[in-house]
Amino acid sequence: MAATLRPPGAISRKAEFVIHIFFVLYCLVCILPIALVLIISFTDEGSIMRNGYSFFPESLNLNAYRFVLSDTAAIFRSYSVSGIVTLSGTLFGVLLTAAYAYPLSRNDFAYRKFFAFFIAFTMLFNGGLVPWYILYVKGLVIKNTYLALILPQVVNGFYVIILRTFMQHNIPKEVVESAKLDGAGEFRIFFQIALRLAMPGLATVALFLSLSYWNDWYNALLFIDQKKMFPLQYLMYKVNASIDVLNTSSFVSNTADTVRPSESARMAMAILGIGPIIMIYPFLQRYLVKGLTVGAVKG
Template sequence: MNAHIESHTSAAGKARKRKANPSVTSNGLSRTANALLVALFALLSLACIYPVLLVIAVSFTDEQSIVTYGYQIIPKQFSLFAYRYLFEDAAQIYRSYGVSIAVTLIGTVGSLLLTSLLAFPLSRRDMPYRNVLAFGVFFTMLFSGGLVPWYLIYNDAGLNNTLWALIIPHLVAPFNVIIMRTFFTNTIPVSLIESAKIDGAGEFKIFARIVMPLSLPVMATIGLFQTLAYWNDWFTSSVFISDNKLVSLQYLMYKTIYNIQYLNSGMVDANVAGSASAAIPVETVRMAMAIVGIGPIVFVYPFLQKYFVRGLTVGAVKG
């Protein structure tokens, strides 16, 4: 009750100060400082939005206009030829879209489950050998076996040309485990866990019924990290996938760009490359592929953005 009265009194005092000094805004800054901050953030927003708009504009521009006038936010000559060229093999693009979406969904959900199941025990001070296991997680951030052992392990497991080859390598990231462990340590009260134990709850029930509902911010943050990692990954496909039916969208885009560059490199017979490369809108296709590749991921971030900063900072400093 006293706290409520004090907060009400404080709010009333701030309101009186604003009335006494009209030049002070509701956030405590002067109107000049507030206007400068608004202008600064507007410029920063424009700096972020402008490149995206430029990429979109170039993808809808005629290739010859790009060569003649360069990149322009308003196309000199509108053209859909880059998208028509890109979607000549529409079935392959849709198939790769399906592969990327399936890998991203399965991988992100599996990663959140395994990461939290590892991070929660590491956050418990009563867990035996807790520090040894935590050091093992941290050690993998500094050292790895290298590319050849990494490939041999998954190859010997028979994961070549399977979706699991695209999912398993990124399931548990040490950095994500450390972030989640810090969140659990500094945010989940020990007394809450002890009270649940007194009421007869087991470890899995505590984890599922208490810890997980309280960990939405860090789950959304790690989920966004993993979604971006899975969606943008093309290297794993290049190593383990040779079946075109299982090629991810990002690797398909990479192969398309590589083929265009190869045709224009002068290493192909002029009679063959001349007819093939003459019809390829190089710059506009590159931009069209960027738009096709980032499409779905753009719609994911707004739903997770409100949890993003909180998930990184709530457990970062002990209260």
């Protein structure tokens, strides 16, 4: 009997088939919108004008990318702004988060309750956009600076609490105490022992931070109005509103079409923005799923 060969508790072949069909369809739903934008970015402008956007375009070419990349300076600047913000924001963010979380994880630290509340309260209440905006623009005067892009996300209460919990579970009290007996100072214990033992937790926080820095456009929307400080996502947003944000005067079409490839160029810009994330996606996703489970550890 064929059925007896199947593992006990497995669903019937028919149900299995239905589930696979469902997942194939659902996965297509997840991917096809991105595929559509990718295809449009390679579609000849003339065929967009005639047939609209399509999964099966008449003719393909690279005009959209040549058009967008003719403003090399803007694209390159945006990549480097996003890169700098993501790298430095993640580095400082992880260090600051860990340095705040570590004392909270120590049972012998008398004021840990107060400092935990201090950070947790920011998740419950905030002063709202306006006072914060005024503080940044009029008080700290950091409009159009890297600081305005990094500071807002660098310490996040949620990550502090996750990391504190992780440290409580993964840095044994005995290790800290024996290091003390051996004469190690608190700084040394933090940098050489605590950080090392908390590595998986740090990696998770780093991953979430870098994703949120790379995908950030909100802070730029509020605090950046000079084109040379546009992060990539914000440049994408500006291009979606008007392709004229790009200075494409040096573009020369290499097809018979004389129209500017502005419709396909929008989508090329989107692909330039999504591309890096999709490329490191296999790596990201493995750690993020793990990270979600790290966060699930209750304290």
